[in-house]
Amino acid sequence: MSGPDQLPTPEVARKVFGERTEPAARYVEHLATSGIERGLIGPRERDRLWDRHVLNCAVLAEVVPPDAKVVDVGSGAGLPGIPLALARPDLRIVLIEPLARRVDWLDEVLDDLALDVTVERGRAEEPAVLRRWEGADVVTARAVGPLARLAGLCLPLLRPGGAMLVLKGASAPDEIARDAAAVRTLGGGEARIHEVGAGVVEPLTTVVEIPRIGVPRRRGRKERR
Template sequence: MTHDDHVDAALEVDPWAGDSRLPEFFGPSWAAISAFHTLLVDEGVRRGLVGPREVPRLWERHLLNSAAVVPFLPEAGRIIDLGSGAGLPGIVVAAMRPDAEVVLLDPMERRTEWLLEAVAALGLGNVVVLRARAEDVHRELSGVAVTARAVAPLDRLYRWALPLLVKGGVLVALKGARAHEEVVAAARVGTKLGGGAAEISSARAIEGSEETTVVRVVREVVRGVR
């Protein structure tokens, strides 16, 4: 079976492929999101940013999962997507929050090259792609929100993300089943960096899609701590 045959076969068993609720849910962002799905299936797989086995799960596990974080984000201001990788959730956020500036931050050249090409292909004019580690831009980059998906445990994520937030800014992290354990383990680090109490919520983009766990932390104090 060729690569293309494998992708076609995978798409045939995607339970969300062709679901009429998708364009209704995404609304004005549907054209960009649909085109992004196509890019992930084609170029994303070829470049190793998406595993072939993930193709039949792209809608539910990746795109709808990313979309579930959007209601927790402000509609405007700078949103920084930490460790953006293939653009999840950053590109989805940018498409669904057109009045925000979305910074896709990643330290790997091959990923930032992909992100630049994807952003151009999708015509997203509200995106900045930045190749850097979070800790290297703490003093020069800040935003009203930081998103993170499958980046690091919360104790490490707090050290990278909270210094990027202005006072009152919010970290919104997509987490798994161990979210509560991570929140407890990272509480001291979060407080030291000016973070408030973590809120844990369950979110679902569309009825019938998988729930995801969202951890939300507001930076209440800015102390100039590392």
Template sequence: MTVADEHLDPLSGDPRLPTFFGAAWPQISSFDALLRREGPVRGLVGPRELGRLWERHLLNSATVAGLLPARGRVIDLGSGAGLPGVVAAAMRPDLEVVLLEPMLRRTEWLTEVVETLGLTNARVLRGRAQDVAGAIDADAVTCRAVAALDKLLAWSAPLLRREGRLVALKGERAPEELDLAKLALRKLGYVDAQVRQAASIDGIEPTHVVLATWEGTRVR
């Protein structure tokens, strides 16, 4: 019995999934298989997470797709296992997605995933936000389970083009985090900050997403 078999995901085989993911389904289902087979072994996904991989990770990540710009480049900050960056790249082939990750073993994984899934619109870049600021910019920055919101705001601002958007997947405490980050938002030049509840399929709790637009100026 495999690790994946020991932690059967109740949503595996759900007929709603191919419909929800549409044209991206072949890549998403392949990514699911890769995560189940390699994730626990490579320290990317905990074994206990396999039973809720669809709900907690893949569907959760998928909610960013509709919140991204109509065109341009997206940087997935601290991409890790590829959540949400790989999912976003599969669902939004019209965007260029940069999977930014500082750890070598994770960039090796991400490179394998991009090649295996044939994500021609995605590329892997090793480094931290601080390392690549000024060398690359984007119309949106995505992130998930990376850091507290005030840190994400600071790391993302140098990567965003004027009127670019931070799209940060957060938990139920997102409104509280946003409230605590008011000073950082003002100093860093963000406007229109809000928490959006983004839905996936019926019966799954919506994802809390913090959205903030970088205006292009900072308060000194």
């Protein structure tokens, strides 16, 4: 996959991926070639795949507990699930993605990288998907939707005490305040913000952590009217 236009591997990638730096570079090349050709990544993103996408997602590893079962919802091009798998071989990772063409691409890439990661075609809210993958320690998501919607997708997949870890931008505090009541109704606890990736990415990656502390509340008959 190498060639004159191959993207150079930044030195900081070795700090994040260690002995898996070479597979991480191959993943970036997949994104830069077939990922763009097949519409998983925009062509304007090519020159910033390392810092804005792969390293930005990989530093999520800083807040994921050891040996965790991780479900990545709406995985798309494998972000953040594949960088997380490359950075943390101790994790058991499942990528959930509804679109067949993306699932096919993910299978091809994972086969080339020899990563032991499961790909599930479906939506997180589908009963069959929920039955197969509930009880996760961590559920991740990136660029999937607003926090209230994410809580509805992620929290049911978690074991009690597990946490959703979602990548957000600078507006995270406002989003947390806006959606706090909805998150509580869905069984989520108090949100925390982590800034991760010091010495790796600039700006730092913003991660919103919400634990699962309960089950969704059912509205009463009067409330449904």
